[in-house]
Amino acid sequence: MIAANTAVFRKLVEFVQLEQVVPTAHIIRFIRTTAEEKNWLQHVQITEKATIMAGFRANRMRFGEDDYLVFVGRTTIGEVPEWLVQIELNAGLATALIDELDLTIPKHHSSYEIAQHVLALHKEVEGYIGHAMEDVMPFFDPLLIFRVEKSLPFSFDLYRVSAVCVASGRDLLFLPFDEAYLNELREILLEGPTCIPFEGLLHSLTAVHWKYAFLDLYRGVERLFSMARIGELHKALGQPVPLLDLSASLEEHIGWRPKEDDALERLFEGIPESDIEPLRNLKERAGSTAGSMSAWLYSLRNRVVHYRPAHEGIGFDDSDWNLLLLVTLRVVLHAYKKYAPQLEPPLPPPIQDAGG
Numbered sequence: 001m002i003a004a005n006t007a008v009f010r011k012l013v014e015f016v017q018l019e020q021v022v023p024t025a026h027i028i029r030f031i032r033t034t035a036e037e038k039n040w041l042q043h044v045q046i047t048e049k050a051t052i053m054a055g056f057r058a059n060r061m062r063f064g065e066d067d068y069l070v071f072v073g074r075t076t077i078g079e080v081p082e083w084l085v086q087i088e089l090n091a092g093l094a095t096a097l098i099d100e101l102d103l104t105i106p107k108h109h110s111s112y113e114i115a116q117h118v119l120a121l122h123k124e125v126e127g128y129i130g131h132a133m134e135d136v137m138p139f140f141d142p143l144l145i146f147r148v149e150k151s152l153p154f155s156f157d158l159y160r161v162s163a164v165c166v167a168s169g170r171d172l173l174f175l176p177f178d179e180a181y182l183n184e185l186r187e188i189l190l191e192g193p194t195c196i197p198f199e200g201l202l203h204s205l206t207a208v209h210w211k212y213a214f215l216d217l218y219r220g221v222e223r224l225f226s227m228a229r230i231g232e233l234h235k236a237l238g239q240p241v242p243l244l245d246l247s248a249s250l251e252e253h254i255g256w257r258p259k260e261d262d263a264l265e266r267l268f269e270g271i272p273e274s275d276i277e278p279l280r281n282l283k284e285r286a287g288s289t290a291g292s293m294s295a296w297l298y299s300l301r302n303r304v305v306h307y308r309p310a311h312e313g314i315g316f317d318d319s320d321w322n323l324l325l326l327v328t329l330r331v332v333l334h335a336y337k338k339y340a341p342q343l344e345p346p347l348p349p350p351i352q353d354a355g356g
Helices: 002-016 035-043 091-100 111-119 133-139 158-167 179-191 198-205 210-222 225-237 243-254 260-268 273-286 293-305 318-343
Strands: 045-053 056-063 066-072 084-086 143-148
Touching (some): 002 091, 002 111, 002 133, 045 158, 056 158, 091 143, 111 133, 158 198, 179 198, 179 318, 198 210, 198 318, 210 260, 210 293, 225 243, 225 260, 260 293, 260 318, 273 293, 273 318, 293 318
Antiparallel strands (some): 045 056, 066 143
């Protein structure tokens, strides 16, 4: 508790000292807490951290038997699902999070105000009983905290839960995504296989340019390129080696990697024609001579990634990019559904009834 309080006021002192001397920098200060708030301060655990974008972070927190979602840098966020319940910040929790999450003091704050209204109070001032949280917390990054209810429809995944929140509104979206695309994305976030790389979906959603939104989705497809070639081998071996581990070992020990265009073509197998129809229409309008839908998607990826004379830029408008993302998202869903049995951990065996 002492270390956390020391960290809180050290941040404030260091901020003020950028512009003026703080003669009382060494004197003890602390945020006063009740017995219950002290319990929060002592037992809160941050178990996972993720950066969503500059100035906006997500964290997984554990207290007692409950999981919590902690956003740093926001005070509101879209339409919150019913399995997230916002909780109020208390003094113990605030002290712990300023320290554990290394909260910063935004530059727009006045060092004079902090010096006069916060640092002027300390243990050597008569009657000092500690600082009120409300006098300290406004100078730090804002926090938004939710308790994750047991009704969460999937296993807790920090990126997945964060993406659900971000996709629920448009406040944090830089690109003009079509509602049709967002609706399919929201459905996958809530109901898709747990093996989908939701980090990529989140970063695609918060991208500032269409080409980055596309690449973050496409990387999810790339992750399965080796699966398309060694899936049958994995089954035939019958060994309890995860499919991704087998792929990594093949690349590490014998330098084997799949031919990307061929692997992508295999991943396209079995996708309903209606799912890729928007890509076919886009290809025809673009006048592409690429043979198949997978070949054209691969060529688009190359045109984004590489900067060579042979690779032209992509002159899509917003509507075209939305169609490309929509089909790429469907490819991701199809591929991960297909390989889910080999990628997802097995469910625990059912509990046997003692009565037989």
